[in-house]
Amino acid sequence: MSKSDFASFIFAVRALEAVARPTRGCVELHFTYDEEFGGELGPGWLLEHGHTRPDLLIAAGFSYQVVTAHNGCLQLEVTVQGEMAHAAIPDSGTDALQGATHILQALYRLNQDYLQVRSGVEGISHPYLNVGLIQGGTNTNVVPGKVSFKLDRRMIPEEDPAQVEAALRQTIAQAAASFQPPRGGRALQVDVRRLLLARAMQPLPGNQPLVQGLQRHAQELFGEPIPALGTPLYTDVRLYVERGIPGVIYGTGPRTVRESNAKRADEHIELADLLRATQVIARTLSDLLA
Numbered sequence: 709m710s711k712s713d714f715a716s717f718i719f720a721v722r723a724l725e726a727v728a729r730p731t732r733g734c735v736e737l738h739f740t741y742d743e744e745f746g747g748e749l750g751p752g753w754l755l756e757h758g759h760t761r762p763d764l765l766i767a768a769g770f771s772y773q774v775v776t777a778h779n780g781c782l783q784l785e786v787t788v789q790g791e792m793a794h795a796a797i798p799d800s801g802t803d804a805l806q807g808a809t810h811i812l813q814a815l816y817r818l819n820q821d822y823l824q825v826r827s828g829v830e831g832i833s834h835p836y837l838n839v840g841l842i843q844g845g846t847n848t849n850v851v852p853g854k855v856s857f858k859l860d861r862r863m864i865p866e867e868d869p870a871q872v873e874a875a876l877r878q879t880i881a882q883a884a885a886s887f888q889p890p891r892g893g894r895a896l897q898v899d900v901r902r903l904l905l906a907r908a909m910q911p912l913p914g915n916q917p918l919v920q921g922l923q924r925h926a927q928e929l930f931g932e933p934i935p936a937l938g939t940p941l942y943t944d945v946r947l948y949v950e951r952g953i954p955g956v957i958y959g960t961g962p963r964t965v966r967e968s969n970a971k972r973a974d975e976h977i978e979l980a981d982l983l984r985a986t987q988v989i990a991r992t993l994s995d996l997l998a
Contacts, residue, residue: 712959712961713769713959713960715982716959716985717959717989719986719990720986720987720989721735721990721993723986723987723990728994728998730997730998733997736762738750738754738760740944742944743943746944747943747947748947751944751947751948752944752947755947755948763953764917764918764954764955765953766918766922766955766956766957766958766992767945767956767957768943768959769958769960769961770941770960770961770970771961771962771967771968772932772934772961772963773935773936773958773963773964774919774922774926774934774958775831775939776909776936776938777829777865777909777911777938778832778865778909778939778940778941778957779832779863779864779865779908779940779942780863780864780867780906781860781905781942782860782861782872782873782876782902782904782905782906783859783861783902784861784900784902784903785856785900785901786856786857786880786898786899786900787854787855787856788807788808788844788854788856788896789804789853789896790803790804790851790853790854790855790889790894790896790897791804791851791893792846792851792853793853794851795848795849795851796849798851798890800890801851801890801893801894802851802889802893802895802896803851803852804844804853804855804896805844805845806887807887807889807896808857810884810886810887811883811884811887812839813883814879815839815859815876815880815883818837819836819837822835822837825867826864827866827938829864830935830938831935831937831939831940832865832939833940835861835862835863835864835867837861838862839857839858839859839860841857842857843855843856844856859876862940862942863908865909865910867908869907876900877900880898881898906946908942909945909955910949912949912953912955913954914954917995918954918992918996919936919956921991921995921996922934922956922958922988922989923936925988925991926958926988929987929988930984939965941965943957945957958985959989961977961985962978
């Protein structure tokens, strides 16, 4: 999806050069690579070292919508240490996989509680938790002595990341403590390591020129009202917003993120959408620089 935004942003600037030729202001194009790992080495580094100080930001988008807010994300790695044993005498060890399963069940039960926590931002519903990677064990005839898994906790803008992390760590600790090893077996040892903390993006009051310009031109070109709302994804736009730089997310995509088949084998865009989104961005930039 981002490759399409690279194309739309580049050709929008080329259009400005060829047609509008603004006489004031400037446009910077930032092509960075580490959004899904937090953005600290890309835009975070540029901002931290003062290499960029924009007044406004349009970031790579993925739908017709103008996105003004997004979820936060906390990722943790949980390592469960038991004691290996031969599969013929399993009670001589402590099965780390059974222990990890016990902890996972406690974590997944939280998703039922999260359904009751609702966001006031249109487009964002509730928090949720996903476990995306599990590793462990040494062989089929060995009781696993060590298992690790990585979890992803999406946070709505109203949540406090410190409280979210503390609550997850407490759930994990309580589940580990309630796991019963075999008689005489070693108790579970659990280590929790934070991998990523991406705070939610909050809309800043100064984003109105971007929101109104994009909505106006997009409605003209796409022939339908274009909403401004939040998204359950997380992006590195938050790094700009945290520094007081008003930003929005807009670019090439279908009507909704779901329609793009994102993260699936047939993820795609329509070329007509690519062309129209490029025109929307070019016209909006021309307005801002006029």
